[in-house]
Structures are given as structure tokens and as C-alpha cells.
Amino acid sequence: MSAGWIVALILFALVGWLISLNRRLRADLRREKLHVLEFQRELSAAIAELSDVKTRRKRLLAASTQALIIVENDHRVSSANKVAKQLFGSLDKKTTTFIEWTREHQLLELVDMVLANQKTPPLYFSHHDKFLEAHARSIKERGMVTAVALAIHDVTELQRLGRARRDFVANISHELRTPLASIQLLIETLLNKEVLDDRKIRLEIIDKISTQVEALGQLAQELLDLSLIESGKMPLKLASYSLRDIVEEQLKRLLPQAERKNITLTLQVDPEINVLADQTMVGRVLSNLLHNAIKFTDRGEVIISAEKCHTVDLTHNAADLNETWVKVGVSDTGVGIPPDQLARIFERFYKLDRARKQSGTGLGLAIARHIVEAHGGRIWAEINKTSGVTFYFSLPVED
Template sequence: MKLRSQTRVILPYLGILAVYALLMAVGVPWLVRRGQLAAAETGAGFNPTSLVIYVVVISVVGLFAGLYVNLRADARQRHALNQLTQATRDLGEGRFKELEIPEDVGPLPETQALKGALESTAREIQYRMEAILKEQSMLSAVLSQMTDGLLIADDNGRVLLLNKMAEKLFMISQEKALGRSVVEVMRHHALVELWEKFRGGESKSITLEMGVNRNFLQVVGIRLDDEIPGRSMLLFQDLTQTHRLEIVRRDFISNISHELRTPMASLKALSETLLDGALEDPPAARRFVVRMDTEVDNLSQLVNELLELSRIESGRTNFDFQRVFPCGLMAKACERMTLQAERMGLSVGQECPDNLPQIFADPARISQVFINLIHNAIKFTPAGGKIQLSAWQDGGFVVFRVADTGVGIAQKDVSRIFERFYKADRARAGGGTGLGLSICKHMVEAHGGKIWAESEEGNGANFFFTIPVAST
């Protein structure tokens, strides 16, 4: 291959040389002979003019032919080199698509070798580039999909990278954040302090609540010196949800302890009084024991309701669903509560159209909902008031309403009264456990219905709940 390409380079010159030699070998003796013959005929001396002209012309033509071949080979070579240069440039600047290594680079073995080297380099670079891109896209997918926020900055406090979650946390876009100072991006003094600290070498983590959104974050600062010198990374873990649950749990515990403490304290007081001598006074002792009995009833009601609630919430309650007529249900509940209402000086009315469809419900549970709601109404309606029950159909649901003419509910409480232990008016609600409405809510929701309240302070309250109509 090498030899042949070398031959290809010299071949034109050899050709010219051969023609030149041939012309010389044939032409010169012939001209000499002709000159000698002419000299013999005329008797003059040997005239070398034509011979000289011939030799000169042949030589000059040969020379030019050689020059021409040389120039052409040179131009081809230069063209090939230019193409190779362009290809190298493309390669260097990463234009793999436009990269074109010329097929024909001329016969010079050095150029051939250069072309070969360039080809393998391009292959290698392309291969490595693909691998890098693959890895990069994998990393960036991980970064953007991870649920923690991540931010990397250099030692001057300039942000070099932040992922999607961090963009969301700090409400800033990647383009805006890159190159800015960490202060500008994070906008939180505690975070900046953390940054200053761990930049000094110590890895630290803190928890903090951030901004108007009250995101509760755990932040970990890590020096990346082992991997990338002079860089640090902040990881933000969003603990808002966990934190909220923690608060709910804490509130619950504190509420329940409070609810338990009150009857416990009065039991303790009553029993102490009994021990201190009231026992010797039978009528008084009896009175005390009756009150103790009431307190124990209250306590057991609380515990029962709590158990009930936790059973419903955990989904372990068995509902005995069946087709029932809504009016019958309402009438039965109403009957059970009328006496109690009348004792408090309240009247109870009910209206229920006969043509209401059957509903799919557990009658005992729905009665419980009615009773809780009526009980609630009795508690918050002053004597002389009225409690009105009604029902109507609305699409695939029957809507029940328990309306009273009582004190109503303040606007700010309306949405919260179904929470466990929530008492809008602590002074008035003294007797209840604060669980009744919460139980109603869970029962209605277990039926696939909704429960809500509408009220204006001072103008009575309306409680509504819906139960799905039984499919025919």
C-alpha cells in the first residue's frame, strides 16, 4: 500500500522521464545523422542548430510537463489538507453532524496517516461524548425528579446549580438564579448563616420555617471538597407535611388530656370531700355520689366516642348498608330527641316529602348523625327556639338539613367545627366532648356524602348532609 502510493506519486515523473529519454534516444541520433548527411552533401561543416533547438525544446517541454504534474499534485494535496483542517476544526468545536473526513486525500502517505488518525479520534470523541451525554441526562433526570431541593455554590457564594425543587422552594427560575449570590437566591438569614458556617468546614443541618408559605425545611450543608474543590452543596428537605401532622398530633394529645383532666379533677374533688367526712352525712354523700356518677358517664362517653372515631377513621367499622326511606329515618331520630328538646323549651318540627327515593345507608349510623346534630342544636339554642328538620332530593343525593334558631356559628369557625375537639365557644360548649360533629363528618363521608354548615352569628345555624340515593 505504502509502496504503491509512493509509486503513484513518482509515476507521472517517470512517465515524463521515459518520454523524454525516448525522444532523446530516437531524435538526437536521427538529427545527428541528418546533419551529417547534409554536411556531406553540401560539403559544409556539421550544422548543430536543429539539434540544439530540438534538445532545448524537448527539455523545456519536459521541464514544464514535470512542473505541471508537480503543481497539480500539490494542489490536490493542499485541497486534501484543507479538508482535513476543516474536519479537525469541526471536531474540536463539537459539530459532529457536519463532520466530513474526505475520502481522497491524495497519494502522500503522511496525509493518509493523518486522515486515519483523525478518523479514529473522531470515533473515540463521539463515543465518549455520547457516554457523557447519557450520564449527564441521567444525572439531570435524577436532579430534577428528586423531591429534595439542591443547590450548589462556589466559595464566593455564587450559585452554580439548583434543581427544580429548589427553584420551586425559592420561587426563582434557574436562569435568574445562576451566578447570583446565595443570599439573593435563598433570601433567608438563617440559611445564609448556615452557609457561612459550613463554608468554614463543618457540615451542619438545621430546620427552619420559611417565608409566607411557611415551608418547614430541613437543610443540610455539605462541602464538596473531595469531589469538586471550592464547592458546597445545600440540600433542602421539605418536612412541611410531616411537621403539620406533628402539630395535629400534639394538639390532639393536649386536647384529649384537657378533656380527661376536667372530669378527673372533679371526681378527685368529690371523692376527697367524701373521705373528708361527707360520708358521715348520708344525704350529702348521696348527692356527691350522684355527681360522681355523672362525671363517670361523661368520661365513658368521651372514651366511647374516641373509640368510635378511631374505628371509623381507621376504616375498621362495619357498616350495615341497606335501602331505607329517608323520612322514616328522620322521624325516628326526631322522636328520640323530642322529649329532650321539649325539656329545654324548644320545639322540633320536621318536613319530609313522601316521594323521596330510598337511600343506601346504615340506618343506625344515620340516626346517630341526626341525633348528634339535634343534640348540638339543642345545646346552642336558647329556650323558646325551634329546631327544624327537612329533607329533599338533589340529583343523586338526598339532602338533609337540621336548622336551629340558636346563637349560630362565627364565620371563622364554620369551616373548623368538624375538627376533633374543636369548640367554637368554649364557655357554652362545656358539656360536650367536641367529638360529636367530627363523628358525624366521618360517618357521612363513609356513606359517600358530604356534610357542611352554614350560619350567621346570632341567626341560627344550618347543618346539611347528603346521602346517595339507592340505585334502582
């Protein structure tokens, strides 16, 4: 075979090999393109999913009523919602560390415990005028803790309610213990043979026992009434009534009590004023205010007044702002109320120092407040310029 043919065969084989190689390369290229396209699809899906996760997280952070914070393992804050910023202030994520932002070392210790993969109970702490509860959870990547998610809840109101419940139990225990101790002592005295033989003393003791039993009955009734009013299970029977008639009924009932102390009861209520109210419930409010005014006034005068008003301050209901209201006042010339105690006098069982030695459950004003607010009105007290105090409450006028 000549050299020419050999060269031709080599060239032919080389061309064939190049063609085959080209085909394989093109096939490999197509496969790589498919792989790239698949990777791009997966990457796009991952980016979309990540974006969706971020969007959902942002929505979750924005919608939450809790302060939500994510702290990285280098103590940088990578995310904080609006509630958290309202709690701790504005945040510069690039330069501000968690402790610089919150200034709460207890929270930092909680974060460090979670970063160290330790179990953490809820943390309770005070921040300014709030009482807060913090929960912390770890955020892991490939089994390693990389960040901490904090959820902080304002439990100030829950703490107040818990304290109110404890105070309620303590107060009710005291209010029950006092008459029960008196009854026990009186019964022991009554069992004495000499007392049993003396009819006059025996009747006096029985009368005192009856008084203490009445006090217990009054306490039980007021507790029941307060519970029913607060739960809305004592509906108002609203109708149009003359305010003066309601006041006069209570004045007649309490006149003997005022006369025994030489206290003048003055009525300054226009007979033309009609109110849309529950007559029995409003009578109860007036009875309580008049009874207190007489009890804490040694001499002088108690004035009951009323005037029609158009004012935002007389109602809690924004829908009632255009209505006409009547402001009822019960003013006395007694010992008055210390200014720092005005805000608390409508609390259950709260008693002023002046009232500690007086009989009473400490529930009357709390019941009065609930009754007035059930009518849509307000009740408050103001210190008189000369002496004594004036209690005001508002009711809707029935024209």
C-alpha cells in the first residue's frame, strides 16, 4: 500500500474520530445544558421559596402583638418587629449589638444560654413601667445553633390581675374574719351563766350578733351583685324616670341618719330632668354616695345637684358624644379624701384611712362605678375648695 493511501486512511480515521468526539461533546454539552437548566430551575425555586419564607416571616413579625427578635451568634440583631422597636427603641442592625439596643443583661444571659444549647425557662423581667415575659428558642443549621429567636410578651395587665386576685382573697378573708370573730366572742359571752340569767345583757348580745350576721349577709349580697354586674348577668331595665323622684326616694330613706348628726340635706335637682336609666340601680348609686357623705360628715351639709351637659368627659361611648347628659353631684362638708387616693377609691375593697374604723365592705363604690358605666356614663370624685368632697356621675337624658 502506497504512502498516499496510508495517509488517506489515517486522515479518514482521524476525521471519523473527530466527528465521533464532536458528537460526544455535543451530547455532553446538551446534558450539561440540561443540568444547568435544572440547576437554574432549582435555584430559582429556592430563591422563590426563600423569598416566600422571608415574606412570610416579615408578615409574621409585622402581625405579631409580641416583640419578636432574632439574635445571631455574634450578638447582632438580624431581625426585630415593630413591637420590639417600640419596646427598646430604634435599631441600627449594622452597628448595634443586642445588649447595646436592649440594655437588659438578663435577656443577654438568656440568649447566651440558648446559644450554648442549654434549656431555658421563661424569663420574667421589668422594663421601664412594663412587666415582661420572654421565651427563647434556638435556630439551627446543620445541627449547630446559629441564632436565637426571642418572643417577648407584655404581661403587665396579667400581673395586675394576679395581684388584684391576691388582694381580693386577702380582703375577703379579712372582711369575713372580723364579724366571725365578733360572733364567736359574743356567743362565748352569751354562754356564761351570769349573762344567761340577765335578760337585758342577753338581749344586747343577741342584738350585736344579729348586727354582725347582717354585715356578713350584706357582704355576701354585695359580692354576688358585683359579680353579676361585672359579668353582665344583671341587665338594666331602662325607662324614662324623673331624676328628682329617684333622689327624693333615697333622701327620705336616709333622712333619719342625717338628722341624728344634725346634717342638712339640700336638693338642687330640676324636676323637669328625666333620665333614661334603671331606677333601682341608679337609686343604689345615690344611696351609696349619700350614705358615705353622711357617714364621713360630722356637721354641715350634703348637697345633691344636677345639670344638663354636652361634653365628651361624661361618657365612655364615642357613639354617645352628641347626646345630652346630666351630671349628678353629691357634695359634702366632711373630712374629704387625700388627693393621692382619689384614683383608687372605686377599687374593690379599697378603704381610705378615715374609713378603716367604720363599718362597711369597701364594695359600694366599686358597684356604683359598674352601674354608672353600664349606663354609658362616668363616675369620679373631686376635692372641694373649702372642705369635703363631691362625687359626680353622669346619666343619659331622656328628652
